[in-house]
Amino acid sequence: MALSELSRRELLQAGAVALVGSGVLWREASAQQARPRPARIPKNIIFMVSDGMSMGVPSVAEPFSQMVRGKGTQWFRLLQDPEAVTGLFETRSLDSLVTDSSAASSAWGSGSRVFNGAVNVLPDGTKLTPIAQLMRQAGKRIGLVTTTTITHATPAGFAASLPNRDDEHIIAEQYLGVVDVLMGGGRRFFDAQSRADKRDLIAEYQRKGYAFWERREQVRGRERPEKVLGLFFPGHLPFTVDHQNSPQLREQVPTLAEMTRKALEILSSSPRGFLLQVEGGRVDHAAHANDAAAILWDQLAFDDAVVVALDFVRRNPDTLLVITSDHGNSNPGLNGMGEEYRDSEKCLERVTRAKGSYVAIQELLRREGTPTPDRVRDAIREVTGIEVSREEAEVVASVASGKPAPTLNRAHANLVGVLGEILSNYNGIAWIGTQHTGDWVLVTALGAGKEMFAGIRPHKEAFHRMLKLVGISFRNPEMSIEQARRYLARAPRVRPEHWV
Numbered sequence: 001m002a003l004s005e006l007s008r009r010e011l012l013q014a015g016a017v018a019l020v021g022s023g024v025l026w027r028e029a030s031a032q033q034a035r036p037r038p039a040r041i042p043k044n045i046i047f048m049v050s051d052g053m054s055m056g057v058p059s060v061a062e063p064f065s066q067m068v069r070g071k072g073t074q075w076f077r078l079l080q081d082p083e084a085v086t087g088l089f090e091t092r093s094l095d096s097l098v099t100d101s102s103a104a105s106s107a108w109g110s111g112s113r114v115f116n117g118a119v120n121v122l123p124d125g126t127k128l129t130p131i132a133q134l135m136r137q138a139g140k141r142i143g144l145v146t147t148t149t150i151t152h153a154t155p156a157g158f159a160a161s162l163p164n165r166d167d168e169h170i171i172a173e174q175y176l177g178v179v180d181v182l183m184g185g186g187r188r189f190f191d192a193q194s195r196a197d198k199r200d201l202i203a204e205y206q207r208k209g210y211a212f213w214e215r216r217e218q219v220r221g222r223e224r225p226e227k228v229l230g231l232f233f234p235g236h237l238p239f240t241v242d243h244q245n246s247p248q249l250r251e252q253v254p255t256l257a258e259m260t261r262k263a264l265e266i267l268s269s270s271p272r273g274f275l276l277q278v279e280g281g282r283v284d285h286a287a288h289a290n291d292a293a294a295i296l297w298d299q300l301a302f303d304d305a306v307v308v309a310l311d312f313v314r315r316n317p318d319t320l321l322v323i324t325s326d327h328g329n330s331n332p333g334l335n336g337m338g339e340e341y342r343d344s345e346k347c348l349e350r351v352t353r354a355k356g357s358y359v360a361i362q363e364l365l366r367r368e369g370t371p372t373p374d375r376v377r378d379a380i381r382e383v384t385g386i387e388v389s390r391e392e393a394e395v396v397a398s399v400a401s402g403k404p405a406p407t408l409n410r411a412h413a414n415l416v417g418v419l420g421e422i423l424s425n426y427n428g429i430a431w432i433g434t435q436h437t438g439d440w441v442l443v444t445a446l447g448a449g450k451e452m453f454a455g456i457r458p459h460k461e462a463f464h465r466m467l468k469l470v471g472i473s474f475r476n477p478e479m480s481i482e483q484a485r486r487y488l489a490r491a492p493r494v495r496p497e498h499w500v
């Protein structure tokens with residue numbers, strides 16, 4: 001929409017005034033750009049990501065939710081709501097038709113496609129300004145909430161710039177003073193004992209006014225500090241299916257919905273609004289693991305966070321809510337099973353009996369030496385409730401002991417791929433591989449500015465649209481896909497030496 005349609009007063013209220021003094025200019029666009037037309041300027045933006053969520057995930061999560069909770073998902077209801085806008089993102093990165101999480105989140109976070117593995121840095125080393133810094137200059141407060149390490153690629157894409165996403169210890173440094181509310185896993189990237197440089201980042205955050213939280217009760221309590229560093233696990237938070245079956249994990253680790261609620265409580269006191277990214281990050285990991293129970297339970301945990309966000313939007317209509325994913329992953333789907341496909345429902349019901357993720361199976365198998373077929377059968381039965389055949393257990397035991405997997409699909413020629421194939425005979429959930437895919441992803445938007453997300457768009461447009469909605473005019477440098485091809489032809493190394 002054209003900024004000229006927004007009153008100057010509205011823009012100033014939304015925080016654009018702060019940019020005049022900070023060197024970032026806002027401008028009045030021409031009347032030709034007058035479509036689409038948001039109802040008003042969002043003061044707040046909540047950007048929710050179910051990471052690695054192929055379309056099959058919400059499709060199967062809906063009947064699964066009915067089975068385990070006696071009600072459907074909020075996202076499904078929202079998709080039927082005439083108030084909500086639905087669209088798709090095209091997701092390719094600068095060097096591949098299939099993006100990784102850092103390139104996808106960088107596209108949202110900077111408006112530029114980058115190489116897979118990079119976080120807001122172009123191949124020639126040019127650092128891009130992430131959206132968190134721009135929104136901050138506009139007076140908004142910033143929050144990142146995730147079930148992965150807080151320094152993982154998706155949160156990092158909104159607030160960090162560095163050549164290599166794996167340098168999570170550097171991302172941990174870059175958030176300081178830029179992000180007000182951080183909640184998730186990844187304590188080992190902040191803790192002096194586990195950092196190679198022995199720097200105590202937790203103490204540094206505390207000196208800058210952050211409260212440090214490490215227990216679930218702190219998230220569920222009444223406290224609302226101005227700034228929070230909440231690190232509830234050394235690495236990623238556990239899968240929901242493992243969390244809900246472990247009293248110890250439940251005691252320590254908050255749910256995504258709880259962290260989202262607390263982040264909103266804290267950020268909503270900001271007079272000029274906020275930008276909050278919420279990531280259900282382990283949906284992606286469950287897809288990589290071809291783990292039906294893990295992906296469905298984590299999708300439901302994400303959906304619980306959607307309920308919290310929607311409640312906030314209803315009470316604060318000057319909020320834009322965007323719910324999406326960054327790419328497909330392994331594209332799970334419920335197969336037609338049995339005669340006239342009438343066994344599909346019964347197969348899906350088997351997933352409801354799972355007591356843990358495949359991590360739990362692997363832990364059982366790892367306990368004593370090379371797994372035998374009998375131990376494989378016992379471990380699978382104990383965790384999933386499914387009784388696999390002797391022949392299938394022999395294949396799993398053989399692959400677990402390092403022998404080649406007897407599958408023609410090379411993407412499945414590994415332990416999780418074989419396990420996924422075998423269990424699909426029982427639960428009906430089949431996978432096309434164990435990696436990300438090039439699918440378009442679902443986008444749902446609600447609240448102020450939602451029209452900006454209708455139809456199919458390149459994912460990088462989200463950056464420009466969010467900035468435009470709040471009255472910020474700013475463009476990062478970009479490299480075209482053709483330029484990237486020429487660059488790769490000259491310098492095929494993806495991470496040149498000058499990057500490190």
Ligand SMILES: [Zn+2]
Pocket residue numbers: 051052100101102154284326327
């Ligand atoms: Zn991802």
